[in-house]
Amino acid sequence: MRHKSHYRSRYPIEIRSRLAVSxxxxxxAILIGCKNKPAELPLPFYNKPDFTPEWINKTDTGYRNIHTxxxxxxxxxxxxxxxxxxxxxxxYVADFIFTRCGGICPKMTDNMGILQQKFRNDTGxxxxxxxxxxxxxxxxxxxxxxxxxxxxSGKWHVVTGSLDEIYxxxxxxxxxxxxxxxxxxGNEFLHTENFLLIDKHRRIRGVYNGTLPLEMQRLTEDIIxxxxxxx
Numbered sequence: 001m002r003h004k005s006h007y008r009s010r011y012p013i014e015i016r017s018r019l020a021v022s023x024x025x026x027x028x029a030i031l032i033g034c035k036n037k038p039a040e041l042p043l044p045f046y047n048k049p050d051f052t053p054e055w056i057n058k059t060d061t062g063y064r065n066i067h068t069x070x071x072x073x074x075x076x077x078x079x080x081x082x083x084x085x086x087x088x089x090x091x092y093v094a095d096f097i098f099t100r101c102g103g104i105c106p107k108m109t110d111n112m113g114i115l116q117q118k119f120r121n122d123t124g125x126x127x128x129x130x131x132x133x134x135x136x137x138x139x140x141x142x143x144x145x146x147x148x149x150x151x152x153s154g155k156w157h158v159v160t161g162s163l164d165e166i167y168x169x170x171x172x173x174x175x176x177x178x179x180x181x182x183x184x185x186g187n188e189f190l191h192t193e194n195f196l197l198i199d200k201h202r203r204i205r206g207v208y209n210g211t212l213p214l215e216m217q218r219l220t221e222d223i224i225x226x227x228x229x230x231x
Contacts, residue, residue, distance in 0.1 A: 042055065042225075047067040074159035074161035077143045077158045086126070090200060092126040092128050093127050093198070094174060094195070095112065095130070095210055096170055097132065099142065111195075111216050114213065114216045128159065135163060176192045193210045194210060
């Protein structure tokens, strides 16, 4: 009892009252701060090959000029035509690989497989892998590769086609290449680890290192964010 009386004598009631008020004030500030927390930022747009993110609102003058992937037409592992109509109104993830690749491609395909599994039952999300050696990756070769990798037909398209068309689309439109920051327009061999997140309007909304499993979590979260934006 003496100890308790001595403790109270060191902290008069007015000080203890002020302390209580301060604690209540801090608690209220935290609650108000959480309540007024800014809404989650939308995903940026990528309009240049240096992948500088740009946040553009629908009311901005530049909204109508956002870079958009143009029309395309390739053939997938099932011999089906894959075009801009295939991805119309859908979110998709694009990358560039080749079946004989023994370096980064197996990791990229495995990681794309992680995404495929997460969004397996979501008809609004697709995956699109372009062969950068289409002369060697014929439809039968792609089919064998797809079966080996557990690629689901209709969900994940692995495509082949004209080398010139694939490279032009990759370098000039997806900004894919070994060197970030400039347009590759020549016949340099295309070999990039990038995964690109494309929205329902075929605009680039995210760039990720496709060899890193950790990046798949970030990509998953961004797909979910994008689905909310377009809902």
